[in-house]
Amino acid sequence: MKDADPKTGAPAILRCRPVLVTGGAGFIGSNLADRFASEGHDVLVYDALARPGVDRNLDWLKKRHPAKISAVIGDIRDETAVADAASDAQAVFHMAAQVAVTTSLADPRNDFEINIRGTLNLLDTLRRLNGMVPLVFASTNKVYGDLADVELDMTNDAYVPRDPAIRDAGIGETRPLDFHTPYGCSKGAADQYVLDYARSYGIPTCVLRMSCIYGQRQMGTEDQGWVAHFLIRALEGQPITIYGDGCQVRDILNISDAVDAYGAAWKRIDAVQGRAFNLGGGPSNAISLRQLLVHIEDVIGRPVETHYSDWRAGDQRYYVSDTRQIACELGLKTPTPWRKGVAALAQWLQEERGLAGAIRPSSRLQEAAALS
Template sequence: MTVRSQKALGSDQMWKRPVAVIGGCGFIGCNLADSLLSDGIAVLVADNLSRPGVEQNRDWLTARHGQLVEFRRTDVRNTEAIGAILADVDAVFHLAAQTAVTTSLVRPVEDFEINARGTLNVLEAARATGRQVPVIFASTNKVYGALDDVAMIECDDRFIPERSDLRTHGIDESRGLDFCTPYGCSKGVADQYVLDYARSFGVPAAVLRMSCIYGPHQFGTEDQGWVAHFLLRALVGDPITIYGNGKQVRDILHVSDAIGAYRHALGAIHEISGQAFNLGGGVNNAVSLKLLLSEICRFVGHEVSVTYADWRTGDQPYFVADTRKLQTALGWRSRVSWRDGVRQLARWLAEHRLQDPASQDRRITA
């Protein structure tokens, strides 16, 4: 199955040089690269291949698109290499990152070097071209901190905010930044550098602060990609550990909708430069961990063993993105409902990620 994004603004733009996708072998990066390549846009994929399994995504892109895609094994911490890559591209999607809060707590210096210093390297390389090279940066809802001051009502299967406006629309960009955990700090620093390079140096740049994205080509683990992780464990009958009480709420967004937002942002970069936008599934795709697990059990046709552990540092009881700013600026809307999207991902994972051939015959029942 191929992820095709909604048609993006500027998709018919003629690019003289390739578009760079840094972190292009990762989950979102390879889907974004595939979307661009499918429209005949040459793409330079840069990735250090540090995450286990991402070579599969690289090989998939190469097999599908041949010479239209160029791959370079490069680390964002390598200033010279990043400069060489950006010297001859027309635009940059920067998705390379250390993505796990847990890892940042163990190796905070490495987390900073990749997320903060690596982003600064990308921005400096774009500035050094002397051209108006757009930079679209993948940020995170973690820049808003743990949201400890947002009063919650605890229901049977979820948390909901006491404030009615937050229940109706979610968290918007007027929310003050409150970096929490080394990961939140490093991504928050990068987020702010991207916005300031637009102001201070005129680099056309914008930030998308993502909620939970899921879909094909995701490598789900306990630390990152939890929707795919839950599905993979359920498909093979393994137990799942929930950190906290499972009533945490997230607005999950299918990757095809996320790719649509990234491409819309590039198409309108000169109108939105210097701005940050929340990107998530919104209130219509808000789901608690408990509810998602209940639906997964229905999809796979059997119960899943669940154990509970202590809350993780900085975990937000509730985050739902208010995407009205993005909708107004770009005309973007999420289109894939969370139930349909999770069911599609379950089928994709059963076909492409399970190593036991017999397990691929497990029936997705809904």
């Protein structure tokens, strides 16, 4: 059901053309919705509220922007509801997805329905309208497979590519696609549908293949959102399980920088339509799981209990985004240094979860944030 305007009683979506954010109560979606509402746009959040904790994000958005945020509680698989939500949109940011590799392995059909059919529902709605509504799609680095052919050495508890080109710049968009696991297949297929609808129908679409995004409003779990998950477990004094040896490397990107990229893709959609870009923190923000744990121990001032288990299907030992192309095309600024961003997330989680005193001494946050 569409929320009513608090002043007129009319659905806010009817006042002007909104920005539609599917999965808009999720981590990235809620931050996008907040940014666009702050810039004066009416925003329609479309979300099934299936992920634990995201209802709090939606409540937060409504309180911050009571006259700008409308919501439809709906499933991306519901073709009629999706068509209704997108019917008046001025732009669409498609974040709604099944996001965990483990869940896709347990229920591949559901993964297919959400990630492929849900995306096609949205694309075909735009095709049947007028083909001029831009859509920016949240894809994943998993479209490149497990990258097993990248030869690696190990230095300081982190895998390092032997190829200096990859070591210095990361994985570029020219890397061949190689879908692994049902999740990789479903997100990869959706990625390709989004690009092809630009080619076949002229719809202005753009794909952002994300590495690891972290930051405020992230409800990290063992299956998805590992930076926040590690912090939550550490702050609560709970053990952390690492799958693999912990030396796997990712480039992490603060949510504020990710939102900048999505907004820039919309603003420059005429120049970037039909193209895919790798979005992450780049080589300067590349860290291993073990390196993050050491940093978290410095931030909270105590050891973190850690257990190890087997590698999980499709896990990449090394993935770092080559961000040169997206930074150039979208005019992006230098991303937030990871120590500063992680310290800010730790502070937010401490406050959000009522964990006063979880970080001892409090000055450690400022010390960590100053390191870059």
